Amino acid sequence: MNRIKTVAAFLRYNALHIFGGRFVVFLGLAMGLFFLVLLIGLVGRGGTPNSERLYNYLLAPGILLVFYPSAYGIQRDQDTRMVETLFGIPDYRYKVWLTRLVTLYIIIAVMMFALVLLCRITLADFPVWRMVSHVMMPVIFLGSLAFFISAQSTSGNVTAVIMVIFLMFFWVLGDELQDSSWFLFHNPFRSVEALRSVLWAQTTFYNRLYLVLGSVVATLFALLRLQKREKFI
Amino acid sequence: MILVAVFYLASLSLFCTFKPAPGPDRRLRDRIFDIGEKVVRWGLPLPVLLWLRGQWRDTFSAVFFGLIWYMAILFKAVANRLEKRGTIIDRLTGRFGRLRRAFYRFVQSIPLLSRKKKPFQALDRISLSIGSGMFGLVGPNGAGKTTLMRIICGILGSSRGKVSFNHLDLEENREELQALIGYLPQEFGTYENMTATQFLDYQAMLKGIWNKRERDRIVRTALDSVHLSENRNHKIRTFSGGMKQRIGIAQTLLKLPRVLVVDEPTAGLDPRERIRFRNLLSELAKDRIVIFSTHIVEDISSSCNKLAVLLEGRVKFVGSPQDLIERTRGNVWQAHIPEGDLDKVRRIANVVHHMRDAGKVRVRILAEEQPLAEAKQVIPTMEDAYMWLMGRKEQKQGGQP
Numbered sequence: 001m002n003r004i005k006t007v008a009a010f011l012r013y014n015a016l017h018i019f020g021g022r023f024v025v026f027l028g029l030a031m032g033l034f035f036l037v038l039l040i041g042l043v044g045r046g047g048t049p050n051s052e053r054l055y056n057y058l059l060a061p062g063i064l065l066v067f068y069p070s071a072y073g074i075q076r077d078q079d080t081r082m083v084e085t086l087f088g089i090p091d092y093r094y095k096v097w098l099t100r101l102v103t104l105y106i107i108i109a110v111m112m113f114a115l116v117l118l119c120r121i122t123l124a125d126f127p128v129w130r131m132v133s134h135v136m137m138p139v140i141f142l143g144s145l146a147f148f149i150s151a152q153s154t155s156g157n158v159t160a161v162i163m164v165i166f167l168m169f170f171w172v173l174g175d176e177l178q179d180s181s182w183f184l185f186h187n188p189f190r191s192v193e194a195l196r197s198v199l200w201a202q203t204t205f206y207n208r209l210y211l212v213l214g215s216v217v218a219t220l221f222a223l224l225r226l227q228k229r230e231k232f233i
Numbered sequence: 234m235i236l237v238a239v240f241y242l243a244s245l246s247l248f249c250t251f252k253p254a255p256g257p258d259r260r261l262r263d264r265i266f267d268i269g270e271k272v273v274r275w276g277l278p279l280p281v282l283l284w285l286r287g288q289w290r291d292t293f294s295a296v297f298f299g300l301i302w303y304m305a306i307l308f309k310a311v312a313n314r315l316e317k318r319g320t321i322i323d324r325l326t327g328r329f330g331r332l333r334r335a336f337y338r339f340v341q342s343i344p345l346l347s348r349k350k351k352p353f354q355a356l357d358r359i360s361l362s363i364g365s366g367m368f369g370l371v372g373p374n375g376a377g378k379t380t381l382m383r384i385i386c387g388i389l390g391s392s393r394g395k396v397s398f399n400h401l402d403l404e405e406n407r408e409e410l411q412a413l414i415g416y417l418p419q420e421f422g423t424y425e426n427m428t429a430t431q432f433l434d435y436q437a438m439l440k441g442i443w444n445k446r447e448r449d450r451i452v453r454t455a456l457d458s459v460h461l462s463e464n465r466n467h468k469i470r471t472f473s474g475g476m477k478q479r480i481g482i483a484q485t486l487l488k489l490p491r492v493l494v495v496d497e498p499t500a501g502l503d504p505r506e507r508i509r510f511r512n513l514l515s516e517l518a519k520d521r522i523v524i525f526s527t528h529i530v531e532d533i534s535s536s537c538n539k540l541a542v543l544l545e546g547r548v549k550f551v552g553s554p555q556d557l558i559e560r561t562r563g564n565v566w567q568a569h570i571p572e573g574d575l576d577k578v579r580r581i582a583n584v585v586h587h588m589r590d591a592g593k594v595r596v597r598i599l600a601e602e603q604p605l606a607e608a609k610q611v612i613p614t615m616e617d618a619y620m621w622l623m624g625r626k627e628q629k630q631g632g633q634p
Contacts, residue, residue, distance in 0.1 A: 021426030
C-alpha cells in the first residue's frame with residue numbers, strides 16, 4: 001500500500017510539473033477540442049461517426065496534449081534553473097525525463113479511454129481498447145520525436161517549428177501517402193474493400209512497427225543526449 | 234526525395250572541395266567559384282522543384298516543399314554570415330533593429346546552425362587534495378570557482394586532468410559517484426507551482442528515499458533546519474528570494490552525501506540566516522567533505538579549516554585561513570589622515586578601507602613598507618589577506634594596486 005501511495009504521489013508530482021501547473025487548462029482544451037470536432041462531425045456530416053472518423057477526431061486532442069510537454073519540457077527545466085539540480089540526481093535521465101514522458105503518455109491514454117468510453121455509451125459500439133491503443137501510436141511517436149528534437153536543440157521554440165513543419169508535410173502529402181505504411185496519420189479503421197483488407201492490415205502492421213521503432217529510437221537518442229550535461233548548461 | 238537531397242548536397246560538396254584557399258593571387262578564381270557555388274546553392278532547387286511538380290502533379294506540394302528548401306538555404310546563409318562577421322546580435326541597432334535581432338536569434342537557435350562556442354580555458358593546472366572538513370573556495374567573479382565545482386560534481390567534464398574520489402576516477406565512474414556527491418548550484422530554481430513540502434517530497438523521491446514515513450520525517454527535519462516549517466504548505470511562488478534560497482538549502486539536506494558541494498549558498502540570505510547556515514555546514518563537515526565557495530571572505534574565516542584562492546583559473550593559495558593571514562602580517566597599516574588628503578593617499582597606496590572618524594579619515598593600507606609617516610602596523614584580518622593576495626596579482630600585471 002505504501003509503495004502504491006508513493007508511486008501515485010511520484011506520478012502526481014510529475015503531472016504537476018509536466019503541464020507547468022496548467023494541467024486542468026490543457027485537459028479542458030483537449031476535451032473542448034474533441035467535443036468541438038465531434039459536434040462539427042455530427043452536424044456537418046450528419047449521423048453517428050464510425051470508427052474511422054472517431055479515430056481522426058481523437059488524434060487532434062492527443063497531439064495537442066502531447067505536444068507542449070514533450071517540446072518544452074527540457075527548456076522549462078532550463079528556464080526554471082532546475083536543470084543543474086536535476087543533473088545531480090543519480091540516474092536522472094530515467095528518474096526525471098523518461099518518467100515524465102511515460103507519465104504524459106499514461107495521462108493521454110487515460111483521457112483517450114474516457115473519451116472513447118463516453119462515445120461508446122452515447123453514440124455507438126466502438127472498440128475501446130483497440131481504438132485507444134491505435135490512437136496512442138502516433139501520439140507516442142510525436143511525443144518521442146518532439147522530446148528527441150528538444151534534447152538536440154535544447155529549445156522549445158525550435159522544436160515547435162520543426163514539429164509544425166513535420167506535421168504539415170504529412171498533412172499536405174496526405175493524399176499521396178495515405179496508402180503507404182509510412183503515413184503518420186495512417187487510419188487502421190479506414191473502410192476498405194474486402195479484397196484490399198489483407199493488404200490494409202499488412203500496411204497497418206508495418207506502419208505501427210515503424211512508429212514503435214521510431215518512438216523507441218527517438219527516446220533512446222534523446223536520453224543519450226541528456227547524458228551530455230555540458231550541452232544543457 | 235532522398236535522391237534529390239543527395240544530388241543537391243553532392244553538387245555543393247563538389248564546389249566546396251575544389252574551392253581554392255583564399256589568397257591574393259587567386260582573386261578571379263575565388264570569385265568564379267563563389268558565383269558557381271551560389272548558382273548551385275540557390276539555383277539548383279528551381280529545376281528540381283519543377284521536376285518534382287511534374288512527378289507529383291501537385292503545384293501546391295511542390296511550392297510548399299520549395300519554400301521549406303529555400304528557407305533552409307537562407308537560414309544557413311545568414312548563420313554563416315553571422316559566424317564570419319562575428320556579429321554580436323544583442324548589440325545590433327539601426328533600421329529594423331528589433332526585427333533583425335529577433336530573426337538572427339531565431340536562426341541561431343536552429344540546431345546545426347547555431348554558432349559554435351569558442352573554446353575558453355576556465356581552469357589552468359589546478360591540483361587540489363581535499364580531505365574531510367570544510368574546504369573554502371574564494372576568488373573574484375570569473376575566477377573559475379563554479380567551473381571547478383561543476384567538474385568536481387561531474388556536471389561538466391574536464392578536457393584534461395582528472396578528479397578522483399578515494400582513487401576512483403570521476404570521469405570513468407560518473408554515474409556511480411553521483412550518489413556520493415551532493416550539489417547546490419549557484420543559480421538554482423524550484424518548481425514554483427508546488428508547495429514547499431511537495432517540492433521537497435518530490436526531490437526526496439528522486440534521491441531514492443521511497444519509504445513514506447522516512448521521507449516525511451526527513452522533509453520535516455529539512456524544513457525545520459531552514460525555518461520554513463510555518464510555510465510548508467504554501468506555494469513556492471509566494472516565497473521571497475531568501476526563502477527560495479532556503480528551500481534550495483533544505484533540498485541538499487534531504488540526503489546527506491559523502492561530499493557536499495555548495496556554490497555561494499549564503500548569497501541573498503540575511504545575516505542571521507547566513508550565520509545559521511554557515512554553522513549548519515560546519516556541523517555537517519564533521520564527518521564529510523564540504524566544499525563551499527563564496528564571495529564573502531568572512532564566511533570562510535569563520536567556518537573553513539582549509540581554503541583555496543582562485544584567480545583567473547589558477548590556484549593562488551592553498552592552506553588554512555591562519556596561513557593566509559600570516560602571509561600578510563607586517564603589510565597592513567592604519568593611519569588617521571586629514572579628509573582632504575584621502576585622494577592623494579589613494580593614488581600612492583592600496584587603501585582597503587577608509588572611515589570618517591572625528592574630523593579625520595581612518596585609512597587601512599596594504600603595503601610592504603610604511604606608506605605614510607603616521608601609519609602604524611596593525612593585525613591583519615582575513616579580508617586584508619585576501620585583498621593583499623589580489624593586490625599582488627594586479628601589481629604584477631602593472632595595474633594600479
